Amino acid sequence: MAPLFARAPAKVNLTLRVGRLRSDGLHEIESLVAFCNIADELSLDPARPRGLELLGPLRADCGPAADNLVLKAAGALAARVFDLKIGHFSLIKRIPVAAGLGGGSADAAAVLRLLAEANGLAPDDPRLQDAARTTGADVPVCLDPRPRIMRGAGELLSAPIKLPVLAAVLVNPGVALPTGEVFAAFDKTPAASRETLPSFDTQSDVLAFMQTQPNDLETAAISLQPEVGDVLSILRELPSCRLARMSGSGATCFGLFDSPEAASSAAAQLRAAHPRWWVEETTLGEG
Numbered sequence: 001m002a003p004l005f006a007r008a009p010a011k012v013n014l015t016l017r018v019g020r021l022r023s024d025g026l027h028e029i030e031s032l033v034a035f036c037n038i039a040d041e042l043s044l045d046p047a048r049p050r051g052l053e054l055l056g057p058l059r060a061d062c063g064p065a066a067d068n069l070v071l072k073a074a075g076a077l078a079a080r081v082f083d084l085k086i087g088h089f090s091l092i093k094r095i096p097v098a099a100g101l102g103g104g105s106a107d108a109a110a111v112l113r114l115l116a117e118a119n120g121l122a123p124d125d126p127r128l129q130d131a132a133r134t135t136g137a138d139v140p141v142c143l144d145p146r147p148r149i150m151r152g153a154g155e156l157l158s159a160p161i162k163l164p165v166l167a168a169v170l171v172n173p174g175v176a177l178p179t180g181e182v183f184a185a186f187d188k189t190p191a192a193s194r195e196t197l198p199s200f201d202t203q204s205d206v207l208a209f210m211q212t213q214p215n216d217l218e219t220a221a222i223s224l225q226p227e228v229g230d231v232l233s234i235l236r237e238l239p240s241c242r243l244a245r246m247s248g249s250g251a252t253c254f255g256l257f258d259s260p261e262a263a264s265s266a267a268a269q270l271r272a273a274h275p276r277w278w279v280e281e282t283t284l285g286e287g
Helices: 069-078 103-119 126-135 139-143 179-186 203-212 218-224 227-236 260-273
Strands: 004-013 017-021 027-045 051-055 088-092 148-151 166-172 241-246 253-257 278-285
Touching: 004 103, 004 139, 004 166, 027 103, 027 166, 069 088, 069 103, 069 126, 088 103, 103 126, 103 139, 126 139, 166 227, 166 260, 179 218, 203 241, 203 253, 218 227, 218 241, 227 241, 227 253, 227 260, 253 260, 260 278
Parallel strands: 051 088
Antiparallel strands: 004 027, 017 027, 027 088, 027 148, 027 278, 166 253, 166 278, 241 253
């Protein structure tokens, strides 16, 4: 069998409400999630021995290959599918690590899609979702990367939601925010989650909804890494920025702009003023 290829698009939490701490140690959440055209790339060569090669500009940030979610996801599916054919994975890493963009989860989900293709598993095979949930809370939503509402601890997914194309700039100041530390800081002031499912026809609809649904982890993240607050302040001062917010547990923040041209101009301005920051213009929507 020839090598197989898959993209692993970054996940952006447009909103994130955080509720009670469950008995399993996870928090109840509700989040409107979209995906962008910034992505890692995965390949699977079924003819080679099982393993993982890390490539790309951010490979050094991934840590040991043996601890990567790519291999964890493959192992989770192998535990559920008898005689699963695996092989050798190559990961081109472009999404920052520990950045609130679900890069590791996106990689794990791409691996599950590749293994499903290599082994003739249907995309809706329940063993794929089960392996995704075992691998990580954000992996299920990344299996089919389209806008959705995540609930529970990430395992409850709405049907895909149609979003208009949103022009955005993603900014990471080069600091890592481990998810567990941010939630620990948040636990001092827990919030309640929302129960409704929105619908959107225009960018204004999305912005209006987002104004009522913040990221509940922002204050906790800023207490741990004040640079996150600096990024948000700078984004909000840029011309044509309609809204700025942190994604997930951070430290990546995003600004939504009137047009791709406005986002591109803002990104160029940010790169010139802050050359050490990771800055990417993108679009959010269908992923």
